[in-house]
Amino acid sequence: MANPPDDLLDHDYDGIREFDNPLPKWWLYMFYGGIVAALVYVPYYHFGPGPLPREQWAEDMTAWWQQHPPPELADHAELEAMAEDPAFVAAGQATFNVRCMSCHAIDGGGLVGPNLTDEFTIYGQQRDQIVAVIFHGTKNGMLAWKDQLGLEEIYQVGAYVHSLRGTTPAKPKAPDGVPIVDPTPEIAATAQP
Ligand code: HEC
Incomplete structure (x- = not known):
């Protein structure tokens, strides 16, 4: 079944008309969700105690090297x-x-x-x-x-x-x-x- 035609909005710019075609709900919820996630992420990771990827990586590498020390080379x-x-x-x-x-x-x-x-x-x-x-x-x-x-x-x-x-x-x-x-x-x- 075809969708019913969208309503036309009443403005008209040089013959260009616009349909009343709201964004899908799933898109809007993702958009708002993104804003909420950013409000948590930025304060926590950039200004708070959360490690940035760079710091996390350095930490992981340090741990890795502690578990895998380079061999003692012969003297x-x-x-x-x-x-x-x-x-x-x-x-x-x-x-x-x-x-x-x-x-x-x-x-x-x-x-x-x-x-x-x-x-x-x-x-x-x-x-x-x-x-x-x-x-x-x-x-x-x-x-x-x-x-x-x-x-x-x-x-x-x-x-x-x-x-x-x-x-x-x-x-x-x-x-x-x-x-x-x-x-x-x-x-x-x-x-x-
Ligand atoms: C891609 C090129 C390249 C290859 C392949 C290479 N080297 Fe070198 N090597 C260099 C360069 C350039 C330097 C100088 C490095 C510096 O000044 O820090 C150097 C420096 C050295 C030095 C130190 C020299 C000094 O005066 O202190 C030694 C020893 C050495 N190479 C041995 C080797 C051995 C053994 C191999 C093979 C297993 C090898 N190189 C393969 C480019 C290479």
Whole structure:
């Protein structure tokens, strides 16, 4: 059955007429409901005790990190002991040639990423410093590998990177960072990745 025709309102603007066609009730109730919800939401969340999504997210992330602490990375001495096995370093080289050469060049001479063979370093050249950079990445373009590589692989590739220092790459990139002075704990202290 067709709806009965709506009443015409009596105004007329240059021949344009308007039907008396009120908004449907469901729409109006949603509209009023929206106003009421906003009157509760804004004072509670923006001016009251309710957490905003950003705060809630930060809280959830903090809780998550407390339940999933990052692994304790091996220290310099432990890494040094691992690197005594040539097969361990060779495995690191295999990973480097797949994952790292696009930015550091196949021989570590540097492309987008810094030269890993020269006598300069940004984050320190000690084994634990190298591993920390590979694990966590840095703000300036070095990727974090903690989700792509296992801890063992990170230690292996770290051992290989450490072995590159002092080698002669085909096209060495100009130095980045500070000259290496042994030992360099102050670099790690000032330049956290
Ligand atoms: C997308 C490019 C890219 C890839 C891939 C990459 N790196 Fe880097 N890497 C960089 C950049 C850029 C820096 C300099 C970061 C900075 O200055 O904060 C860097 C820095 C480093 C440093 C610190 C150097 C120093 O002087 O302190 C190490 C060690 C390192 N990368 C190792 C690796 C290893 C190992 C891999 C592979 C698992 C890898 N990188 C893959 C771009 C990359």
